[in-house]
Amino acid sequence: MTELDLTILFAGVVAGAAPIVLATLGETVTEKAGIINLSLDGTILLSAMAAFVVALKTNNILLGFVFAAVVGGIVAAIVAFFSIYLNQSQVAVGFVLTLMTRDLAYFLGNSYSRLQGPQVVPFPVPLLKDIPFLGQIFFNQNLLVYFSLGMIVFCWWYMYRTPLGLQLRSVGENPRASYARGINPKRQQMMYSICGGLLVGLAGATFSLSVKPGWGRPQGAEGVGWIALVLVIFGGWNPIKAAMGAYLFSFLQVMGIYCQGWLPTIPAQVFQVAPFPLMIFTLLVMSLAQKESVQNWAEDHMRMKSILAFLSGSVPTSLGKPFRQD
Amino acid sequence: MLANYNVWITPLVAFFFACLNVGSIQLPMMLELDSSLSGVIQGSLVLATLALHSWRIHGKMSGGTPAT
Numbered sequence: 001m002t003e004l005d006l007t008i009l010f011a012g013v014v015a016g017a018a019p020i021v022l023a024t025l026g027e028t029v030t031e032k033a034g035i036i037n038l039s040l041d042g043t044i045l046l047s048a049m050a051a052f053v054v055a056l057k058t059n060n061i062l063l064g065f066v067f068a069a070v071v072g073g074i075v076a077a078i079v080a081f082f083s084i085y086l087n088q089s090q091v092a093v094g095f096v097l098t099l100m101t102r103d104l105a106y107f108l109g110n111s112y113s114r115l116q117g118p119q120v121v122p123f124p125v126p127l128l129k130d131i132p133f134l135g136q137i138f139f140n141q142n143l144l145v146y147f148s149l150g151m152i153v154f155c156w157w158y159m160y161r162t163p164l165g166l167q168l169r170s171v172g173e174n175p176r177a178s179y180a181r182g183i184n185p186k187r188q189q190m191m192y193s194i195c196g197g198l199l200v201g202l203a204g205a206t207f208s209l210s211v212k213p214g215w216g217r218p219q220g221a222e223g224v225g226w227i228a229l230v231l232v233i234f235g236g237w238n239p240i241k242a243a244m245g246a247y248l249f250s251f252l253q254v255m256g257i258y259c260q261g262w263l264p265t266i267p268a269q270v271f272q273v274a275p276f277p278l279m280i281f282t283l284l285v286m287s288l289a290q291k292e293s294v295q296n297w298a299e300d301h302m303r304m305k306s307i308l309a310f311l312s313g314s315v316p317t318s319l320g321k322p323f324r325q326d
Numbered sequence: 327m328l329a330n331y332n333v334w335i336t337p338l339v340a341f342f343f344a345c346l347n348v349g350s351i352q353l354p355m356m357l358e359l360d361s362s363l364s365g366v367i368q369g370s371l372v373l374a375t376l377a378l379h380s381w382r383i384h385g386k387m388s389g390g391t392p393a394t
C-alpha cells in the first residue's frame with residue numbers, strides 16, 4: 001500500500017495545479033470583460049507544443065514561454081475579433097478554434113513527439129523552504145508555481161482594488177454604461193481577451209516544460225481547458241475562488257494516483273477519469289445551492305448559509321453579448 | 327451556417343466534410359502527412375466562412391456592394 005505523506009501530497013497538488021490556475025485566471029479575466037473564450041482546451045495544447053518545440057530548438061526555456069504566451073494571445077484575439085468586430089457567436093468561434101488548434105498542435109508537433117527536451121528546474125526559496133510543512137509545499141517548487149500563486153493575488157487585487165479593474169468589471173457588466181463614461185468597451189474587451197489568452201498560453205507551456213515535460217499524442221493536457229472553463233463558473237468569476245477550485249481538481253488528480261496503489265483491483269483509468277465527473281458533480285451541487293428552496297433552507301442553518309454565501313457568485317451581465325455601438 | 331440555411335446545399339457541404347474525414351485516414355498512407363491536417367482544414371474553412379458571412383452582412387448594412 002502507498003504511504004500517505006501529506007507534505008509530498010500537498011506539494012504535488014500545488015505543483016500540478018499551476019497550469020490549471022493560470023488557465024483559470026486567464027479565462028476569468030476574459031469572461032470578466034464579457035468575452036467567452038471557449039478555445040482553452042485547444043489553445044493549451046497548441047501553446048504546449050509551441051513552447052516545447054521552441055525551447056527544444058533554441059535550448060532556451062524562457063523563449064518557449066514567450067512563444068507559448070504569444071500563441072495563446074493570438075488565439076484569444078481571433079475569438080475576440082470575431083465577436084467584437086464581426087458580430088459572430090463567441091461560442092461557435094471558440095468551439096471551432098478548440099478543434100482546429102488541437103489538430104494544428106498534433107499536426108505541427110508530429111515530428112517532435114516523444115523527444116527529450118528541456119524542462120524547468122526546481123527553485124527552492126532560501127530560508128522559506130525550511131519552514132516546517134508549509135516550506136516544502138509552497139517554497140520548494142519551480143518559478144512557475146510561484147508565478148501562478150502570485151498571479152492569483154495579482155488578478156484579485158487588479159480586479160477589485162484598482163480603477164482599471166473597475167473598468168474591466170464595468171465592461172463585462174454594462175458596456176453601454178462604460179461607453180457613456182468614456183471607456184471604449186471594444187478596445188477593453190479585445191485587450192483583456194488577449195491578456196487572458198497570454199495566461200492560457202503560459203498554462204500550456206507549463207504543461208510541456210514542467211508538469212508533463214515533453215510533447216506527444218496524447219500530451220496529457222487534454223480536457224484541462226474544459227475543466228478551467230468549469231472552474232471559472234465554480235469560482236463565481238472570482239480569481240481566488242476559481243484558483244481554489246483548481247487546487248481541488250489537482251487534489252483529486254493526485255489522490256487518483258494514490259488510490260491506484262491503495263485499490264489495485266480497480267482499473268487505473270477509473271482514477272484518471274474520476275476528477276472530471278467529480279468536478280461536474282461539484283458544479284451540479286453548486287448550481288442546486290443557488291436554488292431558492294435551498295437558500296430558504298439554509299436560512300435556518302447558519303454554517304450552511306455562510307458556505308453558500310462563500311460559494312455564490314454572479315455572472316458578468318454582458319457575458320457573451322458583444323457590445324453594439326448603435 | 328456554411329450552407330447559408332439552404333437545404334439543397336447542405337448535402338454538398340456534408341459530402342465535402344465527409345470527404346475530408348475519410349481522406350484524413352488516407353493522409354498518413356498516401357502523403358505521409360498527419361491525419362489531423364483534415365481538422366485544421368475544416369476549422370479554417372468554418373472560420374473563413376464565418377468571416378465572409380460577416381463581411382457580406384456588413385456590406386449590406388453599409389450600403390456597399392455585398393460579396394455574393
